[in-house]
Amino acid sequence: xxxxxxxxxxxxxxxxxxxxxxxxxxxxxxxxxxxxxxxxxxxxxxxxxxxxxxxxxxxxxxxxxxxxxxxxxxxxxxxxxxxxxxxxxxxxxxxxxxxxxxxxxxxxxxxxxxxxxxxxxxxxxxxxxxxxxxxxxxxxxxxxxxxxxxxxxxxxxxxxxxxxxxxxxxxxxxxxxxxxxxxxxxxxxxxxxxxxxxxxxxxxxxxxxxxxxxxxxxxxxxxxxxxxxxxxxxxxxxxxxxxxxxxxxxxxxxxxxxx
Amino acid sequence: xxxxxxxxxxxxxxxxxxxxxxxxxxxxxxxxxxxxxxxxxxxxxxxxxxxxxxxxxxxxxxxxxxxxxxxxxxxxxxxxxxxxxxxxxxxxxxxxxxxxxxxxxxxxxxxxxxxxxxxxxxxxxxxxxxxxxxxxxxxxxxxxxxxxxxxxxxxxxxxxxxxxxxxxxxxxxxxxxxxxxxxxxxxxxxxxxxxxxxxxxxxxxxxxxxxxxxxxxxxxxxxxxxxxxxxxxxxxxxxxxxxxxxxxxxxxxxxxxxxxxxxxxxxxxxxxxxxxxxxxxxxxxxxxxxxxxxxxxxxxxxxxxxxxxxxxxxxxxxxxxxxxxxxx
Numbered sequence: 172x173x174x175x176x177x178x179x180x181x182x183x184x185x186x187x188x189x190x191x192x193x194x195x196x197x198x199x200x201x202x203x204x205x206x207x208x209x210x211x212x213x214x215x216x217x218x219x220x221x222x223x224x225x226x227x228x229x230x231x232x233x234x235x236x237x238x239x240x241x242x243x244x245x246x247x248x249x250x251x252x253x254x255x256x257x258x259x260x261x262x263x264x265x266x267x268x269x270x271x272x273x274x275x276x277x278x279x280x281x282x283x284x285x286x287x288x289x290x291x292x293x294x295x296x297x298x299x300x301x302x303x304x305x306x307x308x309x310x311x312x313x314x315x316x317x318x319x320x321x322x323x324x325x326x327x328x329x330x331x332x333x334x335x336x337x338x339x340x341x342x343x344x345x346x347x348x349x350x351x352x353x354x355x356x357x358x359x360x361x362x363x364x365x366x367x368x369x370x371x372x373x374x375x376x377x378x379x380x381x382x383x384x385x386x387x388x389x390x391x392x393x394x395x396x397x398x399x400x401x402x403x404x405x406x407x408x409x410x411x412x413x414x415x416x417x418x419x420x421x422x423x424x425x426x427x428x429x430x
Numbered sequence: 431x432x433x434x435x436x437x438x439x440x441x442x443x444x445x446x447x448x449x450x451x452x453x454x455x456x457x458x459x460x461x462x463x464x465x466x467x468x469x470x471x472x473x474x475x476x477x478x479x480x481x482x483x484x485x486x487x488x489x490x491x492x493x494x495x496x497x498x499x500x501x502x503x504x505x506x507x508x509x510x511x512x513x514x515x516x517x518x519x520x521x522x523x524x525x526x527x528x529x530x531x532x533x534x535x536x537x538x539x540x541x542x543x544x545x546x547x548x549x550x551x552x553x554x555x556x557x558x559x560x561x562x563x564x565x566x567x568x569x570x571x572x573x574x575x576x577x578x579x580x581x582x583x584x585x586x587x588x589x590x591x592x593x594x595x596x597x598x599x600x601x602x603x604x605x606x607x608x609x610x611x612x613x614x615x616x617x618x619x620x621x622x623x624x625x626x627x628x629x630x631x632x633x634x635x636x637x638x639x640x641x642x643x644x645x646x647x648x649x650x651x652x653x654x655x656x657x658x659x660x661x662x663x664x665x666x667x668x669x670x671x672x673x674x675x676x677x678x679x680x681x682x683x684x685x686x687x688x689x690x691x692x693x694x695x696x697x698x699x700x701x702x703x704x705x706x707x708x709x710x711x712x713x714x715x716x717x718x719x720x721x722x723x724x725x726x727x728x729x730x731x732x733x734x735x736x737x738x739x740x741x742x743x744x745x746x747x748x749x750x751x752x753x754x755x756x757x758x
Binding site: 191193194197199206217218273274275276279301302303304305306307308309310311312313314315317318319320321322323325335338339340341342343344345346347348349350353359360388391392393394395396397398399400403405406407408409410411412413415416417419420422423424427429430 | 504506507510530531532534535537538539541542543545546547548549550551563566567568569570571572573574575576577578579580581613614615616617618619620621622623624625629630631632633634636637661680681686687688694695705706709712713715716717718719724729730731732733734735736737738739742743746747750751754755
């Protein structure tokens with residue numbers, strides 16, 4: 172990631188989500204419409220972590236500024252907000268709901284209503300969250316607030332009231348510029364999140380965490396069913412070394428029919 | 431009876447494969463809801479209008495052509511406004527686009543502008559009355575979610591390769607569509623950096639050859655390139671470990687945090703099969719694994735496995751594939 176030293180301090184909001192550890196073995200809940208959360212480890216989503224780190228680096232290089240983290244959801248999201256503050260964010264806001272709906276526009280409306288008057292130069296999101304894997308909220312907030320929005324930036328820099336970013340396209344990349352204030356959703360590659368230091372963890376306990384009700388829009392998208400994908404049938408080891416190649420080619424021709 | 435609007439993505443003046451898949455998905459949805467029409471927005475620089483009948487070939491009844499020099503680059507705000515304005519004017523049941531780099535950006539914009547519900551990256555669509563039901567792989571492909579959506583219109587982005595583009599020819603009517611202004615501050619494209627030429631994109635390739643740390647050194651990726659060449663029009667992918675080490679560009683990464691692919695054939699070379707990687711390729715139709723460790727998890731998902739030194743096996747496979755293709 173690339174910053175222009177001496178740039179004026181910026182006020183940055185980062186919207187994070189709390190999601191289960193992606194390496195987990197998932198089971199389906201009795202309702203059939205959700206995963207079984209028992210025994211799962213939850214943490215700040217991976218892409219949200221990149222966004223928090225990007226914000227912190229921006230403010231550290233520029234000096235001054237403020238990083239405020241937001242999360243929508245039940246009280247369990249406070250743990251992720253504290254983590255972001257232990258990494259270095261200055262304060263946190265919980266937009267309280269019982270559950271996080273599958274309707275990205277409903278969530279975007281709640282965040283847009285809250286962020287509208289925050290006076291932020293930059294609002295960052297992860298490019299999507301692991302659980303919903305949808306990538307709607309950040310870019311929708313940009314539209315709702317009428318701000319320039321960059322979806323899935325793999326590089327980001329800010330200087331002189333302007334931002335610049337890189338986006339990976341299929342087989343190409345796009346370099347873009349935009350005026351601040353703006354919204355950027357962060358892809359992997361921008362910044363590897365730091366581990367909170369002990370000092371950071373202690374400091375985070377004293378940082379302000381505000382909780383207020385979320386103004387969700389109407390929820391029109393719901394999860395009706397959750398299923399584990401069918402296991403792939405057990406494969407065959409055809410043999411060892413180059414000697415197995417003819418058999419592989421034969422199967423690719425006659426069975427898989429891809430040659 | 432309900433009409434469906436498609437945003438048919440173009441690049442370099444050509445209609446992208448994912449656009450034809452979106453038209454196919456829209457055609458099926460219109461037919462299933464009483465035989466409405468499919469209208470497709472075809473937007474690009476001058477000359478793109480010549481592609482209109484290609485959309486008719488796949489089932490569009492009306493092609494709305496917007497040509498503008500501004501569309502030489504991805505004019506995201508203006509395109510989103512154009513799609514949203516047309517949707518309002520036409521009373522559509524759904525707006526369908528591809529879940530591509532462009533579609534990921536446009537979908538949420540259009541939904542926000544219309545205050546419409548959106549489902550991303552869908553692999554199946556069905557509609558009954560005022561309820562639409564879609565399938566969407568969540569949790570990085572580990573949990574299949576069935577989403578129920580109320581309200582109309584609905585914005586749907588379709589996963590590349592999930593819907594097979596199918597011809598449904600008709601003589602499409604063609605109309606000119608005026609681009610809507612962006613309104614407000616915008617993102618400006620300053621440069622497009624083209625990737626390696628001559629290979630299909632990972633999301634569009636029917637064959638992918640992918641390499642991991644088992645290749646031992648960056649220069650051995652040449653073996654992967656050679657095997658991809660032997661197959662003909664194959665794409666080249668890599669694991670996160672390999673892109674983190676800088677052997678390959680970040681954009682080649684297949685996995686949970688990289689690209690998610692479903693080709694007809696996926697050849698995993700020197701890839702152990704970490705969960706992170708499997709999340710990106712386990713939906714491939716046929717998987718081949720070549721790895722020296724017979725206990726590697728990749729063999730649990732591979733249809734065909736060869737245990738051995740990749741530096742020995744891959745050149746042999748490359749030669750054999752070349753021979754096999756010559757025989758055709």
